[in-house]
Amino acid sequence: MRRAWKDTPVARVDRHNTTRYWNAPGVDGLSCLHADFTTHDYAPHQHDAFVVAVTEHGGSEFKSRGRSDEARENVLLVFNPAEPHSGRMGWSKSWRYRSIYLTQPAIDQVMADLGIVRPAYFMRNVLADTDLIAAFARLHRSLDDGNDLLEERELLVASFGQLFVRHGDGTRSIPTVPRDEAAVSRVARRMASQHAQSGLSLNEMGLWVDMTPFQLIGLFKRTIGLTPHAYLTQLRLKAAIRQLKAGAPIADAALASGFYDQSALNRHFKRSFGITPLQYQRAGSVSPGR
Structure with missing residues (x-):
């Protein structure tokens, strides 16, 4: 089965919070998380990766760039590499979301696929873009299924291409x-x-x-x-x-x-x-x- 091509998802389960994390095949430096939280709070932290997250249910509050905002079903969350942020459940009783992480090897691959020499930089963490929310949700589910490398690569290129063009700073030269x-x-x-x-x-x-x-x-x-x-x-x-x-x-x-x-x-x-x-x-x- 194709599932054996990629790292077996690492699952963490407690009474209130469940997570699955895995490295996707085909693109070095690309990993995924599927989380379902009811009590988890994130301490201030940063990733050596682009982070893109889609909320499937509920939401949370987070702090980044010295201001507080919300993760909701109708917005896309985007964090630049090394951008500090923290999170807490806040108003919601649950937060189920999917996130994608691109470390430098994957960033390099995406830039090559897009034909650009530097990645986009995002001035905002919260993007109200219905089309992109659907695109990244589909990409994550395809990476979760792990059955079609061509489809996964196509969705990766198309979704990040549109993200960079629509919301990235100074990369409209794709x-x-x-x-x-x-x-x-x-x-x-x-x-x-x-x-x-x-x-x-x-x-x-x-x-x-x-x-x-x-x-x-x-x-x-x-x-x-x-x-x-x-x-x-x-x-x-x-x-x-x-x-x-x-x-x-x-x-x-x-x-x-x-x-x-x-x-x-x-x-x-x-x-x-x-x-x-x-x-x-x-x-x-x-x-x-x-």
């Missing part, structure tokens, strides 16, 4: 690309011929057209309306359908089409078509008379 039908066509053709390969990455696909991963994501979204990962998933689903029509077992169809395993095919098939591969296969075996 290079973008115009709508380019020829470039996206070249990438799409190569993706179609290599869709069954498990190691396709944003870096590799970007090299095909001399683009950074962030530029490639923007190109696909502007030209096709899908991200590279979503487009590749559709190619794999079409290949799986061909396999299923030919009578291949579902597990074999999944692997031959480029999916990690049968459960990955089931999940994407149901998400795209509303039915499972088994339902699709059974329907094809019913005689026209019935």
Whole structure:
């Protein structure tokens, strides 16, 4: 199982507070925390990392930059590396949240993916940005599932790219690309011929057209309306359908089409078509008379 690729999450449990912490695979220096607190207070501390946190339920009070503010479900929390802060439960009876930590190796990787030479600096810790809250929540859940390295990398690049562009100080020079039908066509053709390969990455696909991963994501979204990962998933689903029509077992169809395993095919098939591969296969075996 893919879970074995990453460090086993370290869980801490007491009667009032539960945490899980793990190092994510694929990007050195990227780690995650999922916490559910009812009594925990944070003493003043700092991280050698960018910290981005999304509140799922409840909230807390925190102090940073000499002022107090609140973690709530409708805001994104962002702390610069080495920025001191503390926290307490305050008004809320619970605080369940997800946080992502980028130490220097991961910061370097994100900067390379975005095509910039220095990271953003954030003048505020609390950002009211609904789209980014959803993006980072999805990124964290993908890192938690640990089933798709390409999806995780794409979500990482896209979410931090938008965070830097919208709210970072002095980093709006992240290079973008115009709508380019020829470039996206070249990438799409190569993706179609290599869709069954498990190691396709944003870096590799970007090299095909001399683009950074962030530029490639923007190109696909502007030209096709899908991200590279979503487009590749559709190619794999079409290949799986061909396999299923030919009578291949579902597990074999999944692997031959480029999916990690049968459960990955089931999940994407149901998400795209509303039915499972088994339902699709059974329907094809019913005689026209019935």
